[in-house]
Amino acid sequence: MSELTTKEFNVIYKKNFKEYFDKPLKKDGFYKKGTINFYRLNKLGFLEGLNFQRHYDRVTVNFFITLTCCQAVKDSIGVGGRLGNFSGISWDYWWDLSDEETIKVSMQKMLKIIQNELYEWFENLEEEKAIIKQNLNQKGCDRIYVYISQATLMAKFKKYNEIIPYIKKVEEEYNNYPQEEKEWDWVKNIMEEALILKEKIKEGHKSIDEYIIWREKQTLLELGLEKLLK
Numbered sequence: 001m002s003e004l005t006t007k008e009f010n011v012i013y014k015k016n017f018k019e020y021f022d023k024p025l026k027k028d029g030f031y032k033k034g035t036i037n038f039y040r041l042n043k044l045g046f047l048e049g050l051n052f053q054r055h056y057d058r059v060t061v062n063f064f065i066t067l068t069c070c071q072a073v074k075d076s077i078g079v080g081g082r083l084g085n086f087s088g089i090s091w092d093y094w095w096d097l098s099d100e101e102t103i104k105v106s107m108q109k110m111l112k113i114i115q116n117e118l119y120e121w122f123e124n125l126e127e128e129k130a131i132i133k134q135n136l137n138q139k140g141c142d143r144i145y146v147y148i149s150q151a152t153l154m155a156k157f158k159k160y161n162e163i164i165p166y167i168k169k170v171e172e173e174y175n176n177y178p179q180e181e182k183e184w185d186w187v188k189n190i191m192e193e194a195l196i197l198k199e200k201i202k203e204g205h206k207s208i209d210e211y212i213i214w215r216e217k218q219t220l221l222e223l224g225l226e227k228l229l230k
Helices: 006-027 100-124 128-136 143-156 160-175 185-203 205-222
Strands: 031-033 037-041 047-055 058-066 079-082
Touching: 006 031, 006 047, 006 100, 058 100, 079 128, 128 143, 143 160, 143 185, 143 205, 160 185, 160 205, 185 205
Parallel strands: none
Antiparallel strands: 031 037, 037 047, 047 058, 058 079
């Protein structure tokens, strides 16, 4: 990379990014938003996402499934990880971009992993039981996030009797927070969503179903992904 100016490097990077990612990912059904994010809806109505993260002459990809039925987690990676999970080296593996030839080789390797191992991972989580289990086993996040998203998953999959138990877990986690943390916006958002679900339960199954349909559409609008609406 030292032999290239920053401008030259950026031109080469963008050219190859378009060739190895923009074109094939679009063909695979992804919508590109901005310069580094790609989204598509799976058969459950959840978002499959790719976020390309570059740091000087290295690049990696964050991948995720956004549970569109849950407002509280729409801005987080939630269910997901990094492409390095499939590299056989390290979950935090970054691919080399030191020169033009290396850029091509790295991007080819990354695309191969995306279209094989990652797509298989996405496909496996298009099953109801699989996404419920994967979400419940999330690591590295506050459990209150897991429980509110589980509650909304129960609502989406019409497991009406299992919504309240997860809402109670949300409330238990909330009660263990110091008063200062209870005032944080993201905590308030979670509790607001829990309250909405409780109200919908009182109104009946139809009200729950209608809320989930509305919430999924609203999530796409809030994320600026109205082009994915059918």
